[in-house]
Amino acid sequence: MRLTTSGESHGKGLFAILEGVPAGLTLDLSRIDGALALRQGGYGRGGRQKIEKDHAEIVTGVRNCVTLGSPLTLAVFNRDFENWKQYMAPEGCDVSARRVTRVRPGHADLTGMIKFATDDARNVLERASARETAARVAAGAVCAQLLEALGIRLRHYVRSLGSVADGREYPFEALQNKSPVLGMMDAEKEQEATALIDRAKAEGDTLGGTVELRVQGLKRGFGSCMTYREKLDARLTAALMSVQAVKGVEVGEGFALASRPGSLAHDEIFFEEGRGYFRKTNRAGGIEGGMSNGEELVLRAAMKPIPTLMKGLRTVDTDGNVPARASTERSDVCALTACGVVLESALAFELCSVVLEQLGGSNMQEIKRRYEEMK
Numbered sequence: 001m002r003l004t005t006s007g008e009s010h011g012k013g014l015f016a017i018l019e020g021v022p023a024g025l026t027l028d029l030s031r032i033d034g035a036l037a038l039r040q041g042g043y044g045r046g047g048r049q050k051i052e053k054d055h056a057e058i059v060t061g062v063r064n065c066v067t068l069g070s071p072l073t074l075a076v077f078n079r080d081f082e083n084w085k086q087y088m089a090p091e092g093c094d095v096s097a098r099r100v101t102r103v104r105p106g107h108a109d110l111t112g113m114i115k116f117a118t119d120d121a122r123n124v125l126e127r128a129s130a131r132e133t134a135a136r137v138a139a140g141a142v143c144a145q146l147l148e149a150l151g152i153r154l155r156h157y158v159r160s161l162g163s164v165a166d167g168r169e170y171p172f173e174a175l176q177n178k179s180p181v182l183g184m185m186d187a188e189k190e191q192e193a194t195a196l197i198d199r200a201k202a203e204g205d206t207l208g209g210t211v212e213l214r215v216q217g218l219k220r221g222f223g224s225c226m227t228y229r230e231k232l233d234a235r236l237t238a239a240l241m242s243v244q245a246v247k248g249v250e251v252g253e254g255f256a257l258a259s260r261p262g263s264l265a266h267d268e269i270f271f272e273e274g275r276g277y278f279r280k281t282n283r284a285g286g287i288e289g290g291m292s293n294g295e296e297l298v299l300r301a302a303m304k305p306i307p308t309l310m311k312g313l314r315t316v317d318t319d320g321n322v323p324a325r326a327s328t329e330r331s332d333v334c335a336l337t338a339c340g341v342v343l344e345s346a347l348a349f350e351l352c353s354v355v356l357e358q359l360g361g362s363n364m365q366e367i368k369r370r371y372e373e374m375k
């Protein structure tokens, strides 16, 4: 599979071209917009989400809600373009207005200006903006439906936000009951987290946190131990790292394993007639030797706080290279809940790619048959 996204944050829209979707997948199109709505939500979002009501228009690749096997084109048009066309229109606009030169530490502004040889960070930030994730979520919602047709399901929840951490473990099914406010599982922790966001907002600051992602129903043997490129953990973690503001990813108990003796780091193997091989723990997060081992996949990602702070960090104004406070584009105090939705979409796309590469096939019937034949 191949996914290309395009579009600028305040341009005409965000677009996804998704290649390699087999023919014969019946899509519930309302689920694509449902995922887009979730991406726009979460306590602590900024003013932009009041302007947009993201909807994915399916331009190609689908007929009567069934995929044709041709590339899918999904378009999410920006309502805000109306307010920005005098500064953003490809056909001609005023590029002297809305220039950004007080570059934000932690954003793509400064390095992007140097790399792409421009004296206006807007030419960089418009693409680096996390608004791009609308296109990835639309594509991910298609991939998730393909995986579901095989019996593979994904879920996620917000495990920590700033200093508020939920250390409990939750069964897969329980995760569908996470709170719509922040995507957390524990109501008390979520209350603490919303209070933290209120405080950060009052102080002109921002917050990040961690998200746990889980996959149920993936059969054993996806990925490979034979070449590094095929390792399932390498591919899935790279997909999660590609999401804006993500600075760390772990598989299973990840970093905690480094400080344990081997006797407490692995998952002992058992066998029962009728049940086959199984493990009583899942410290490996469902991946051993770069291959799925049939247990649930468990991955975690850490999102840094968004780099647009209303109080403005110290920086340099590239017009004259003088000290300044960083520019304050309208922004979110915390976009962690949205990040969870994006991470799940990125995971759905990559996992779908791995599964289709291994199974081969051009239509859903043969792909389903091949998956059912696997042990």
Ligand code: EPS
Pocket (backbone or CB within 6 Å): 009, 046, 047, 048, 128, 129, 130, 131, 132, 133, 306, 307, 308, 329, 330, 331, 332, 335
């Ligand atoms: C976003 C839209 C953007 C930002 C945010 C994500 O809209 P605007 O720039 O008009 O406020 O709110 O982007 C960033 C956090 C960023 O650093 O670029 C969205 O739809 O997700």
